[in-house]
Amino acid sequence: MLPVIFAFLRTYAPYVTLPVAAVVGIIGYNLEGFISDRYTPYQKSVEEKREDRLMEEYLTKDITKVDSLKERKFVPRSVFEKNVSPSLDTNETK
Template sequence: MVLPLIMAAARAYAPYVIWPAAFVVGAIGYKLEWWVRSGEESPWKKESISDERVKRILAENENKDLTVVDKLKDRKFIPKTVFDQ
């Protein structure tokens, strides 16, 4: 007789009990991981991907003469496909 009442109460109040417990376990895990990783370099990038791309493109084009371009009639920018043959 008492067991169904206990089960109903546990089902009704489970979020109120489990959420704080999960929060505490998560906070402890977060702090523990932060402590373990404190000696390593940060997993996050220091600069964005777009900044890295801009720097790479500028480094590639640093010694090129950008005024010399291919003729459009040569069509070197079009990939060779079945339709181009």
């Protein structure tokens, strides 16, 4: 009897595995929903964080302190200093 069942399963494997996979998936989905909580706390978006950081930086910056135009600190000495992230920018390069 067992070889007949295996022959049937081998022949009709696609028709047997789809319902079995669906049942296993439904059970797993419901079990996961029962075990875990689906609450995700609110976090600010990346854009909001960036806007807050830029606004804080703008408000704390001293407006009266301006670099001299004669020193040309705004001109990079090499191509590698052209687009440097503010976190990587140091006073040594200026």
